[in-house]
Amino acid sequence: MSLPAGQPKFRRRKADRPDEIVAAAFEVFAEKGFAAARLDDIAARAGVSKGAIYLYFATKDDIFQAVVEQGVAPNLHNLAALAAANPQTFPDLIRAFAKLIAQVAATTPLGGILKMVIGEARNFPELARVWHDRLIVPALGALSAAIAAAQARGEIRPGDPRHYAVSLISPMLVGVIWRETFTPIGAEPFDLPALMEQHVETLLRGMVP
Amino acid sequence: MSLPAGQPKFRRRKADRPDEIVAAAFEVFAEKGFAAARLDDIAARAGVSKGAIYLYFATKDDIFQAVVEQGVAPNLHNLAALAAANPQTFPDLIRAFAKLIAQVAATTPLGGILKMVIGEARNFPELARVWHDRLIVPALGALSAAIAAAQARGEIRPGDPRHYAVSLISPMLVGVIWRETFTPIGAEPFDLPALMEQHVETLLRGMVP
DNA sequence: ATCTACTAACTGACTGGTCAGTTATCAATA
DNA sequence: TATTGATAACTGACCAGTCAGTTAGTAGAT
Numbered sequence: 428m429s430l431p432a433g434q435p436k437f438r439r440r441k442a443d444r445p446d447e448i449v450a451a452a453f454e455v456f457a458e459k460g461f462a463a464a465r466l467d468d469i470a471a472r473a474g475v476s477k478g479a480i481y482l483y484f485a486t487k488d489d490i491f492q493a494v495v496e497q498g499v500a501p502n503l504h505n506l507a508a509l510a511a512a513n514p515q516t517f518p519d520l521i522r523a524f525a526k527l528i529a530q531v532a533a534t535t536p537l538g539g540i541l542k543m544v545i546g547e548a549r550n551f552p553e554l555a556r557v558w559h560d561r562l563i564v565p566a567l568g569a570l571s572a573a574i575a576a577a578q579a580r581g582e583i584r585p586g587d588p589r590h591y592a593v594s595l596i597s598p599m600l601v602g603v604i605w606r607e608t609f610t611p612i613g614a615e616p617f618d619l620p621a622l623m624e625q626h627v628e629t630l631l632r633g634m635v636p
Numbered sequence: 637m638s639l640p641a642g643q644p645k646f647r648r649r650k651a652d653r654p655d656e657i658v659a660a661a662f663e664v665f666a667e668k669g670f671a672a673a674r675l676d677d678i679a680a681r682a683g684v685s686k687g688a689i690y691l692y693f694a695t696k697d698d699i700f701q702a703v704v705e706q707g708v709a710p711n712l713h714n715l716a717a718l719a720a721a722n723p724q725t726f727p728d729l730i731r732a733f734a735k736l737i738a739q740v741a742a743t744t745p746l747g748g749i750l751k752m753v754i755g756e757a758r759n760f761p762e763l764a765r766v767w768h769d770r771l772i773v774p775a776l777g778a779l780s781a782a783i784a785a786a787q788a789r790g791e792i793r794p795g796d797p798r799h800y801a802v803s804l805i806s807p808m809l810v811g812v813i814w815r816e817t818f819t820p821i822g823a824e825p826f827d828l829p830a831l832m833e834q835h836v837e838t839l840l841r842g843m844v845p
Numbered sequence: 846a847t848c849t850a851c852t853a854a855c856t857g858a859c860t861g862g863t864c865a866g867t868t869a870t871c872a873a874t875a
Numbered sequence: 876t877a878t879t880g881a882t883a884a885c886t887g888a889c890c891a892g893t894c895a896g897t898t899a900g901t902a903g904a905t
């Protein structure tokens with residue numbers, strides 16, 4: 428019995444497999460965390476057998492690494508795009524920055540990856556370092572530098588630029604984490620763009636002399 | 637050989653064991669995450685055998701639950717203390733609130749527990765709900781109500797009170813998460829009290845009419 | 846065009862190790 | 876000496892990683 432008669436039981440698609448596996452792995456890791464994620468689940472979601480995964484990745488750790496690193500890349504691109512934008516007034520620069528972050532948070536799975544990095548930083552310090560060195564420090568550094576420059580021009584009151592930068596972006600991060608953590612259990616969600624707009628406008632009012 | 641001769645090889649201390657086990661479990665969970673934490677490690681750190689744990693807790697899940705719930709209780713106490721404080725001007729209330737949070741973050745292992753809740757919310761929705769219902773919603777609600785009242789008195793500009801509340805506390809949360817996630821891998825730490833003070837003063841400037 | 850020989854992508858049953866939870870037994874206290 | 880807190884050896888389930896075998900696709904011969 429059970430001769431499929433027609434559909435082959437698998438297709439050879441060497442080129443597409445890695446991305447599909449990483450995509451499936453992201454979902455499962457984001458849902459269960461690293462340790463509780465089963466390779467059989469990842470395989471099933473990727474429409475492939477567990478053995479096939481090992482044709483493309485050596486260990487479970489390697490898959491996790493690929494997931495996190497692919498989560499960094501597009502954000503780096505966005506950051507570069509912002510840096511290339513023509514410099515308007517400082518408040519407009521900040522508004523553009525906030526809008527970009529809100530867009531990234533809405534479009535990409537940044538929240539899920541952030542959650543994973545937070546949760547597994549002790550077990551995978553190299554991954555936390557990748558995120559820290561390649562994404563967070565550049566972003567925070569660029570923002571701090573812009574603030575410091577505005578202070579030098581007298582547009583912004585004195586104060587630690589790095590602290591100002593954290594003040595600016597924190598609600599976005601908290602909002603994203605909230606979405607990943609508490610919204611699934613029925614908590615009232617936040618309107619992230621609205622939250623961010625009110626926050627930026629209020630903080631800017633407090634930052635100008 | 638190896639007759640202990642003198643010290644007994646264990647002592648019966650029924651009353652103290654549960655707290656010691658919970659304390660040890662907190663450390664291991666905070667370090668490794670729930671799934672990667674081994675009961676043998678928890679037992680060893682509590683100075684007890686694995687079997688002894690099962691005299692006081694039925695399952696690993698129960699231990700985790702005890703850890704998270706014990707992390708909520710002292711904060712509830714702090715919150716109540718603040719609510720009982722005599723109401724000064726709104727900015728002073730906010731400053732007191734910020735100072736309390738900073739103190740809690742410095743004194744208690746709130747950061748480690750927060751990390752655990754974020755990481756395991758999907759696997760333990762009941763725990764996320766405990767935190768949400770018993771700690772976050774009351775705290776956020778009280779702060780929002782204070783802001784709304786100040787708005788009604790004309791001391792604060794219009795705007796969503798809940799969003800203002802998130803704006804106020806977010807840098808603290810981000811700072812705590814930063815301390816748990818990136819400081820251990822060598823990232824530059826934040827001076828949390830200084831960050832929070834600058835943030836609150838700046839935001840307050842932007843919130844008053 | 847059709848067949849055939851070959852490659853390699855893919856499968857799925859299996860293994861070895863790990864670890865949550867159990868139990869037979871011991872030893873400290875009342 | 877009866878009770879019970881505590882131990883340590885044990886069990887069974889689970890799962891990352893392996894590998895012998897299967898099948899899709901392909902190139903070369905007819």
